Amino acid sequence: MSSLCNKHPYRRTPGILLGSGLAIVLSSMLSGCSGAPSVLSPASPQGSQIAGLFWGVFAVAAVIFIGVETVLIYSIIRFRQRPDSPQPPQIHGHWTLETAWTLAPALILAGVFVATASTMVAVTERQQSPLRVLVTGHQWFWQIEYPDLNIVTATDLHVPADYPVEIEVVSADVIHSFWAPQLAGKIDVIPGHSNFLRFTPNQPGVYRGQCAEFCGAQHANMGFEVVVDSSETFDNWVKEMQTVPEVPTTGPAARGAQVFVSTSPCFTCHTIQGTRAQAKIGPDLTHFASRRTIAALTLENTPENLATWLEDPQAVKPHNKMVIPPLRQDAIQDLVAYLETLK
Ligand code: HEC
Ligand SMILES: [Cu+2]
Incomplete structure (x- = not known):
């Protein structure tokens, strides 16, 4: 066995490639991208219309696929070449056939177009006082x-x-x-x-x-x-x-507020209502502590992760636009204490 493999390693390669390729495709189809949001589990009437359009087009395509493959496989077997088979009837220029197989796909595509266009109109329709x-x-x-x-x-x-x-x-x-x-x-x-x-x-x-x-x-x-x-x-x-959050006046949070609006460049990019920080380069932080995540879902919003972010935002999210000189550990702790008050 092993000598055979050694002699002809290439013999097995296509099979292995095909097998593993199929396994990957099948497993990803079966598992879906589990946890990822899907167009096929809609949570609005507009989403349902889009999912409905998908299933409609899928059904039409499935019927055509099964029909064509069935006729194809049947023909391959039924009309295969045998010794002394006669020349099959020639259909080049056959008016009825040519018309039928031009018209049928055109009509089906016209149907798909109408369904798509009407869904597009329906999902963008204006609503009453939204x-x-x-x-x-x-x-x-x-x-x-x-x-x-x-x-x-x-x-x-x-x-x-x-x-x-x-x-x-x-x-x-x-x-x-x-x-x-x-x-x-x-x-x-x-x-x-x-x-x-x-x-x-x-x-x-x-x-x-x-x-x-x-x-x-x-x-x-x-x-x-x-x-x-x-x-x-x-x-x-x-x-x-x-509600504009109050600026803390005592403890680490108060020191953090000072760092934010004076000794660090934070205020040159961020807004916190009720302070002199009014810049709009980065996200508005007025109610940062009530958000679920940091940096657009990159980290869960916890004090530890916030400290990690402030230590080195470029390590967490390389090339992002928050470029700051390194902060001292005590400044980071104070900033975390302050930002955690911004509910
Ligand atoms: C050069 C502009 C700039 C400076 C200076 C800056 N930031 Fe940022 N900050 C950003 C940008 C841009 C983002 C968004 C990064 C991303 O998610 O791509 C950000 C994101 C954040 C976030 C996460 C917000 C969220 O909702 O996800 C926090 C918290 C934060 N910055 C705090 C600070 C603090 C504290 C300072 C001062 C030490 C500071 N930033 C200085 C530009 C800046
Ligand atoms: Cu984008």
């Missing part, structure tokens, strides 16, 4: 604003269940794409141009979203989450977000 959200794509995080509620935050897009949402997307730098697969279609995020996305989430929960247009080094870590709250939870969240 909750308006302005989302700005930045390399590499999402700024989230509620112009009618006077709220600015990042990464966590809170919305109430069963209420229409209208998202306007713009870019602060390059082209991004805003995509929360379970809630709505994908939309390009373009500098100097507004695009709109509309959906009505119908199940409370947290839905993963992602930048879907390559936008530079940290494109993969440009995530966001749509947090669909009950209307009561959402109202409470709005009240908290509209």
Whole structure:
């Protein structure tokens, strides 16, 4: 056995390649990308329409595939060449056949086109007095604003269940794409141009979203989450977000606040309402402690991870735009204490 393999190693290679290729494809099909959000588990009427379109087109394609393969395999066996088989009938220029196999696919594609176009119209339809959200794509995080509620935050897009949402997307730098697969279609995020996305989430929960247009080094870590709250939870969240946090006056948090607005460059890039920090290069930190993650889903938002981030943001998320001189350990501890108060 082994001598055979040694003599003819190449003999086994195609089989092994094919086998492992098939295993990879099959296992990924069966497991899905487990945990990843799927267009096929929608959580809004708009999402359901998109999933419905997918299944409709899939069904048509499946019927055609099975039909064509069946006829093909049947013909290969039934009409295979035998000794002294006669010349088969020639169909070149056969008017009926040519017309039929030109028309049939054209009609099927026309049907798919009508279904697609009407779904596109349906999912972008304007709704009555929606909750308006302005989302700005930045390399590499999402700024989230509620112009009618006077709220600015990042990464966590809170919305109430069963209420229409209208998202306007713009870019602060390059082209991004805003995509929360379970809630709505994908939309390009373009500098100097507004695009709109509309959906009505119908199940409370947290839905993963992602930048879907390559936008530079940290494109993969440009995530966001749509947090669909009950209307009561959402109202409470709005009240908290509209409250300007008090600047701490004693202890490490007070020292941290000082570091933030004077001895460190933090205030040249970030905003914290109620302080002199009013810059808009990085995410608004006014309510940073109430967010679920740090740096667009890169780290869970815990004091330990925040210290890790402040120690070296470039090690956590290489090439991101938070470039700062190294901080002293005590400054990091004070900043963590301060930022943790920003509920
Ligand atoms: C040169 C501009 C700049 C400076 C200076 C700066 N930051 Fe940042 N900061 C950013 C950017 C940009 C991000 C977003 C990084 C990303 O996710 O890609 C960020 C992210 C953060 C985050 C995570 C916010 C979130 O919602 O994910 C925290 C916390 C933070 N910075 C704190 C600080 C502190 C504290 C200082 C001062 C020591 C500081 N930053 C200085 C630009 C800056
Ligand atoms: Cu992007």
